Amino acid sequence: MQLSLIAIGTTGQPWVRDGLDMYNTRLGRYTKYSYIETPNLKGKFAKADPARVMKEEAA
Template identity: 40%
Template sequence: MKIVVLAIGKTDESWVQDGIDKYSKRLKHYVSFEFVIIPDLKNRKNLSEVQQKEQEGKLILKQVHNTDALILLDEKGKDFDSISFSNFLQEKMNSGIKRLLFVIGGPYGFSSEVY
């Protein structure tokens, strides 16, 4: 199984990028892993929240394959402690899923098409 983290926009904070790099390197010893950044929208200051979510949603959905297990990371989701998250990942690995796709949305969340 491959684990992919998909994020809208890159960070300006070097310490965040350092953490991404560090944990990406660590994870690759245990599982196929990739961190993918979808660039921020151009002219997003001229777009409404709804327009931003719709355009980001289209970019997200272009990255999703039919066979992916899609996990949206937002305030509506479940909270996991370390053990529960580990069990969740193990269940997904055992289920035969080829790609587990975690998605970090933009500042306004996800469009209804992504949900």
């Protein structure tokens, strides 16, 4: 099994990065783990209401 954590946007807070590093260390002992950080959203859904985005994606 392989786990992937996908973060949208940057992790600007140092305590978030520290937590991710600790999570990576702990999980790495038991399974394959990867962390993927994507850039901030641009375009149509950048400043959209999350409920509306989910509704449009479901259609």
